[in-house]
Amino acid sequence: MTDTIRLAGVGKTYDGEHGPVRAIRDVSFAVDPGEFVTVVGPSGSGKSTAFRIIAGLETATEGAVEVGDEPVTGPGPDRGMVFQDDALFPWRTVAGNVRYGLEEVGPPPDTTVGGRVDHCLSLVGLADAADQYPRELSGGMRQRAGIARALAVDPPILLMDEPFASVDARTKATLHRELLSIWQETQKTILFVTHDIEEAVYLSDRIVVFSEGPGTVVDVIDGPPDRPRDKTSEAFRETKGAVLSYFEE
């Protein structure tokens, strides 16, 4: 199997001001191709550290991280990234942002740069905002632009670090539905990090639960069986309760 994310015994210790600080320890889990997996945990559980290690932005001090059977050595266009603060290039228009990766690695086979930009913009519903600068967009639109930019180079994997944490509830619900439909259409593998349990239960095939720091995996819980998900269903409440049980004393 290719394009699977696999973590085995991953740990990370930082050199803090007052000696070493352990962010995560013995983290092991795997994501199958096409799967939507969410990592949930309280703040300070090191889930963002795990994210950054998979993204190749930091290196693990223990254990092994593999993506598509290759050890991770740095960031790369096989893993698209979407951040909480959109990290759009402010001097580029929305279309310019989406074009960035295509300028660097070229368009996917059988597509052109222009066609690919248009396709990704309409996938996230931003075709009309192509010529706008990020500062002119709402928070929700900026996140859509960030997703379109990550999708442009057609990475098999999408890594998302609390992408909807700073948008309002109504926009968040819309973005959830849109993300799921993009996921189903593009068949991407998505690894999503959040501290919002309801978000995790609504989106995920499986939920990886992190403990408080130094974070480690305490459980992996299957999402409710039905899709699209009904937040009022018994299965939804049960799954949510199962995840919540790890965070309540």
Next chain:
Amino acid sequence: MASETNTTDYLTGGGGFDTDDARTVALQAGALVAFVAVWWVGALVTSQNILPRPPAVARVLVADLASGQVITLVGQSLRHYVPGLLVGSGLGMAVGVLVGWSQTADNTVGTVAQFLRPVPPLAWIPFAVIWFGLTDAGAAFIIAIVAFWINYYNAESGVGSVDPALLEVAQSLGTTTDRRLVRKVVLPSAVPELFTGFRTAAGQAWMVMVAAELLGVPGIGKHLWDAANFLQMDVVMAYMLVIGVLFLLTDRLIKAGQSRVLAWR
């Protein structure tokens, strides 16, 4: 054109000279009139040699504008102002970006820079004379030194304040080499600071130009010093005003370019 409109909005939103707001224009005109009035009153109660009166200064300006003297002197000054500003700014930006980006360059070039930086630019005048003689190049050298430092520090801080998340995104989108990261991410995001540095340097360069022409290189500054030696204070004042206008024009011009290039802000 959406971007045009936004540029204008941005300018008026920021206030200042370009606004059509009648109140602002009235205030600005009022301030200038008040300034001339205070000057005039001061000139009336002192001697012409201490503070020339506005009409005397105006006569010099009108006569020198009519004879082409102002244009000639501005032309002579531009011959070292422009090359000095451009060369100094270009080098300052280049070295500033290098030092801001590379730790090695910071440790080496940056260390040397910290030693040279406290030297007042005018202290270089003896070297300017020895190396270049009393030429445009000598005056340009002094102007370039001033422009260099201002641009150097702005470029260095501009590069230092690049959002690390943008660098990470670029890497995840396939930008691998340092050179390409600088070109595609670091430079564009430092453009506001680069512009600020260039604009500040362009202003400072007019001021240092007067001192640089002390060398004896022809131009507005030289003319001003010569007039001062003959106690022609009306001429001195007239060319102080000319420098003021040149400063404003340069600043407006660069600011207009800035708003155009930085429409995304």
